[in-house]
Amino acid sequence: MDTNSLILAGTSLGVMGLVFGAALAFASKKFAVEVDPRVIAVRDAVPGANCGACGYPGCDGFASAVVRGVAPVNGCPVGGAPVAxxxxxxxxxxxxxxxxxxxKVKCEGHDENCGNRFDYDGFDSCVAANMLNGGPKKCLYGCMGLGSCVQICPFDALIINDKGLAEVDPEKCTACNKCVEICPKAVISLVPYEQLTIVACNNKDKGPQVKKNCSVACIACGICERNCPHDAIHVVNNLAEIDYDKCTNCMICVEKCPTKAIQGNLELRTVEVTV
Known part of the structure; x- marks a missing residue:
């Protein structure tokens, strides 16, 4: 190829590049989607955890939903009241x-209270263990302590304690819901931060079978229900459930529960009354 041909080819490529560049620039302006500045402002206001606890795909999705009017302004549980x-x-x-x-982990079924049906020697994963006939624990509803929740928590708010059960640090927890979603036993739930009274059991079997599996399980006896002065606790599907909107943390149910399946901070209540 002679010199003139090379020059012509180079010139042609240069012209084509300019034409395509101009066309792309025109298209980017012509078909550009304008972003509401409020979306950017909301996105900058939230913590940026991208945890999905708001129900939307990341913080960008939440910001867009807020501006569209389909998500509440207080819908970011990680940011709480200040971000709202x-x-x-x-x-x-x-x-x-x-x-x-x-x-909150609704289980106190450690090895002293609830034994195993078989020895498990697999992955440190509750999800994996649950695939083996519901896992090794006698109670098929309780915490297996293999740490799937610990592994997925983006805020380092969970540990496996010395009793072999998952435990939440309430000061680190942001209610992002990831541990709730991954737990194969549905033994973790979100409760109000100020709630002192908790049903620390997740077993929905009937009383006699429950006692065979775990010594501190709820036996659905109804004593808590009959003694609550605020109608805040009822036995549903063989398990006591607290209505947090009605509960005043009087802890009468804690004192009356024969198996201690209902727990509460009695010391804190005494301090509050004294003060």
Missing amino acids: TMVAQIMGLEAGTTVKKVA
Whole structure:
């Protein structure tokens, strides 16, 4: 190929590049989707955990949903009340009441209270163990202590304690819901941060069978239900459940429960009354 041909080829490629570049620039402006500046402002206001606890795919999804009016301004559980206030200001709305919640493991079935049906020698994963006939524990509803929740928590808010059960640090927990979703036994739930009284059991079998499996399980006797002065606790599907909107943390149910399946911070209640 002679010199003139090379020059012509180079010139042609240069012209084509300029034409395509101009076309792309025109298209980017012509078909550009304008982003509402409030979406960017909301996105900058939230913590950026991208945990999905709000019900949307990451913080960008939440910000877009808030601006579209389909997500509440206080819908970020990680950010809590401070973030809700900022987002409300951006949107020109009232933040409303935000109740801080934390995860709670509803089980006290460690080895002394609840034995195993077989020895498990597999992955340190509750999800994997649960595939083997429901896992090794006698109670098929309890915590297996293999740490799937610990592994997935993005805030280092869970540990496996010295009793072999998952335990939540309420000061680190942001109620992102990841541990709740991954637990194959549904033994973790979100409760109000201020809640002192908890049903520490997840077993829904009938009383006689429950006692064979775990010494501290709820036996659905109904004593708590009959003694609660606020109608805040009822036996549903063989398991006591607390209505947190009605519960006043009087802890009468804690004192009356024959198996100690209902737990509460009696010392804190005494301090509050004394003060």
